[in-house]
Amino acid sequence: MSLTAYMDDLGRAARAAATQMAAASTAAKNAALLALARRLREAGPALADANARDLAGAAELSGPLRDRLKLDAKTLATVAEGCEQIAAMPDPIGEITGVKRRPSGISVGQMRVPLGVFGMIYESRPNVTIEAASLAIKSGNACILRGGSEAIHSNLALAELVAASLQEAGLPRTAVQLVNTTDRAAVGLLISRPQWVDVIIPRGGKGLIERISAEAKVPVIKHLDGNCHSYVDEVVDLDLAVKVTDNAKTQKYSPCNATESLLVHAAQAPAFLPRIAAVFKAKGVEMRGCLRTLALVPGAVPATEEDWSTEYLAPIISIKVVDSLDEAIAHINRYGSHHTDAILTANHPNAMRFLREVDSASVMVNASTRFADGFEYGLGAEIGISTDKFHARGPVGLEGLTSMKWVVLGQGEVRR
Ligand SMILES: NC(=O)C1=CN([C@@H]2O[C@H](COP(=O)(O)OP(=O)(O)OC[C@H]3O[C@@H](n4cnc5c(N)ncnc54)[C@H](OP(=O)(O)O)[C@@H]3O)[C@@H](O)[C@H]2O)C=CC1
Ligand SMILES: N[C@@H](CCC(=O)OP(=O)(O)O)C(=O)O
Known part of the structure; x- marks a missing residue:
């Protein structure tokens, strides 16, 4: 036939x-x-x-x-x-x-x-x-x-x-x-x-x-593909940010809802990046960063323009330091795949702006992007x-x- x-x-x-x-x-x-x-x-x-x-x-x-x-x-x-x-x-x-x-x-x-x-x-x-x-x-x-x-x-x-x-x-x-x-x-x-x-x-x-x-x-x-972001905001509980970012990247590398790109507000970068970098290093995650990231994370390698749009599905993450929430939102809307993106913040108005202005199917506050899943949302399956x-x-x-x-x-x- x-x-x-x-x-x-x-x-x-x-x-x-x-x-x-x-x-x-x-x-x-x-x-x-x-x-x-x-x-x-x-x-x-x-x-x-x-x-x-x-x-x-x-x-x-x-x-x-x-x-x-x-x-x-x-x-x-x-x-x-x-x-x-x-x-x-x-x-x-x-x-x-x-x-x-x-x-x-x-x-x-x-x-x-x-x-x-x-x-x-x-x-x-x-x-x-x-x-x-x-x-x-x-x-x-x-x-x-x-x-x-x-x-x-x-x-x-x-x-x-x-x-x-x-x-x-x-x-x-x-x-x-x-x-x-x-x-x-x-x-x-x-x-x-x-x-x-x-x-x-x-x-x-x-x-x-x-x-x-x-x-x-x-x-x-x-x-489609998930080029998902976690954004660490200017005011944040650092322990929460480390725990959630770690889970979003490393709990499983292959799913479309794993975080592929990390954005960090400049005010938190000196405190946050060395901590999360130690976690990633221990788990064998390759870090590809912007120039400001490289200055704070000695083991990181330079990110190229292509990295910002790349879904790795692997133990690799791109990292960028940003100066404002506006810059983070603009970056996500430009390079992301409109799948799932999260803000980690203690600032309620910033959380609400992120939810409204990031143009993705799931937008999250203080939670791992890995939760974007029918079972986790109570749909039974997906x-x-x-x-x-x-x-x-x-x-x-x-x-x-x-x-x-x-x-x-x-x-x-x-x-x-
Ligand atoms: N949004 C979502 O719900 C999900 C998205 N994904 C995304 O899927 C991708 C990873 O899975 P991966 O297996 O690499 O995906 P691929 O796109 O390579 O393959 C997925 C399916 O599409 C088929 N396919 C791919 N290209 C063609 C083509 N040109 N013509 C006909 N069939 C084609 C494959 O067939 P073949 O076996 O012949 O290659 C396979 O059955 C990631 O980008 C991930 O984010 C994954 C799961 C869920
Ligand atoms: N929603 C699913 C992810 C689905 C998915 O991305 O699958 P795959 O890319 O085949 O690992 C989950 O979180 O388990």
């Missing part, structure tokens, strides 16, 4: 499944999620084999990216628990809200409905396959998933568990389908078929997005972190996979 025919088959099946999923009962969707949690726990050894094949084929990946590919017992337990948590959440579909009686006599409200079919392209992280599948099921959507090529064996094994769980609950197996080839031509076909796919969710870096921007013929909710402004911004959970349609309830009223 040609790749085009294969992708059309997936699309046709997804479109048909979406109709059934939109009408599925909460009980059936929850049954599928609980069956999936059970199957994930039972399938440990088989999944370990599939994952071992992927890891063996990805020897060249850096440490943090290898960690992302691992499907170990802890990851499996977490994703199984995630399915159970989503099953326990209220079903958003069909809920009618905001009903108001109009002078004409009609009542007007809005009903939450699934988006239909979403296509998702994402990194080599097998747990995302389960998070996307479980959110699709609960939100009554169908989806076509295209995971990173390094994770193909793990993803195929996981997709089989999802299909079996859907079938066990009396739902269509094809509500969640995985593209079974790593041929990137399949991505081109997925993003150009509006008859089968209602929206594309790309999770990835600049190369992916350039292609999506050039070729997509369906609406896109971009989940499809990813939208860096778009339309439809959904920041961590996208169940609601982000739905839209509202208008509902009008009358008793024979006619318009005059």
